[in-house]
Amino acid sequence: MDRLTLHEDPRSGNCYKIVLTAALLGKPLNRVQYDIMKGETRTPEFLRDVNANGRIPVLQVGDRFLPESNAACWYLAEGSALIPAEAFDRADMLRWMFFEQYNHEPNVATLRFWLQFVGEANLTPFQQGQIMAKRAGGEAALAVMEEHLTARDWFVGGSVSLADIALYAYTHVCEAGGFRLHDYPAVCRWLKRVSALPGYVAMD
Amino acid sequence: MDRLTLHEDPRSGNCYKIVLTAALLGKPLNRVQYDIMKGETRTPEFLRDVNANGRIPVLQVGDRFLPESNAACWYLAEGSALIPAEAFDRADMLRWMFFEQYNHEPNVATLRFWLQFVGEANLTPFQQGQIMAKRAGGEAALAVMEEHLTARDWFVGGSVSLADIALYAYTHVCEAGGFRLHDYPAVCRWLKRVSALPGYVAMD
Incomplete structure (x- = not known):
């Protein structure tokens, strides 16, 4: 198998998401770290050699480069139980991963x-002016998750999938962004389910 | 096969994206239309029966509901040539679909x-205040596409995939948002390639 290297900022x-997916699957991952606060993913070398979009994470597979966290999780998990076997469920898993990138991540x-x-x-004043809208957007995303999890243990089907991993990553640290987890009890129970999975590793 | 119904606003x-994917695959699609300008996707009935997130499109498959446009395209295209057969390419296709939802759609x-x-x-004044940032974000996304397409006919591998369909949808009408397509010649050539595909249908 091709050597797997994650280009990342561990914060x-x-x-x-990618570290957790690899850990749950028992796949070894080399890690190369950059400091996004110092612009280390915007250097000419990074833009040329790793990602023209100037963003981490990028999963390097041999000499090929795969940006976008959820695409990298998909690559690692293909053929495993982290991707549902049934066709509708598989698409429904992707549905929650797109929801995560569109409704959850840009806010939370x-x-x-x-x-x-x-x-x-x-x-900046522009960022200050966006806080209220991002607070409302993040709370709306958490409310959609809360409603969905009230009657379910996992986002899709009867076991953990990449949808749970993708949504876990920023939800479990959302209080650092001023969100109140105790407003979402079903989400809190689900967070505990994820952190109890065999092979689970905490965020650095 | 389960009956397929698209809950949509044709604008x-x-x-x-879903209409075009179904057309290229020759799959029949029933269409139920809503007017998002009149709030028809925020009614209690829509939120309860179709999508708790209050958004279209939603692909209905029998009695199950699948929100998120790119997840619906995936569901329709599984097993077809619109999803690459090689594992890295398949993940790379998803990479461009996540790029589309994160970097392209919210701006363009x-x-x-x-x-x-x-x-x-x-x-609103809040929306007015975001125009410049969305202009810059959209231009950056189009520049990433231009650079990628300069040496390639399609986003992934040697033929059309869902990555092309996802990015085509809003790129080919981006001038309505004030973007200048002639600044992106490789993108323009690629747009023509997509519209020449057998089975192609134009946007309503």
Whole structure:
């Protein structure tokens, strides 16, 4: 099998998804770390050799490069029980992964990044002006998750899938972005289910 | 096979992706239309019966409901040549589909919606204040596409895949959002390749 290398910033939940997927599958992963706060993913070398979009994570498979966290999780998990065997469920898993990138991450992850790593006092006026909308968007995403999990243990079917891993990454640290997890009891029970999985590793 | 029904607003490029995928595959699709400008996807009935997230498109497969345009395209295309047979290419196709939802759609599609359907004079001050950032984000996404397509006919491998369909939907109408297609010649050549595919249907 091709050597797997993760180009990452370990503070990023998007990178953690890939680390957690590999851990649950028992696949070894080399890790190369960059500091996004220092612009290390915007250098000419990074843009040329790793990702023209200037973002981490990127999963390197031999000499090929795969950006986008959820695509990398898919690559690692193909053929495993982390991807449902039934066709509708497989598409439904992708549905929650697209929901994560569209409705959840730009709100929940961005507020964590701004408040925990940049610092509220250092935000630009444009960023300051977006906080309320991102708070509302993140709460709406968490409410959709809460409603879905009220009658279910996992997002799709009867066992853990990549949908759970993708949504776990930023949900379990959302309080750093000012969200209140105790408002979402079904989400809290599901977070415990994920962290009790055999092979689970915590975020750095 | 289960009956396929698309819950859609035909002005939405996200809905068009599914229509185009079904057309290229020769799969019949029933279509139920809603007017998002009139809030028809936010009614209690829609939220309860179709999508708790209040969004279209939703692909109905028998009595199951699948939100998220790119997940619906995946469901329709599984087992067809629109999904690459090679594992890395399959993940790389998903990579471009996540790029589309994260970097392209929130900028390129949103500006088209605001300028063509809402009207610039009717935007809220908050929306007005986001135009410049969405313009820059959309141009950056188009530049990533331009660079990728300069040496390639299709986004992944040697033939059309769902990555092309997902990115085509809002790119081919991006001028309605104020983007200039002639700044991206490789993108323009690729748009013509997509519209020349057997079975291609235009957006309503």
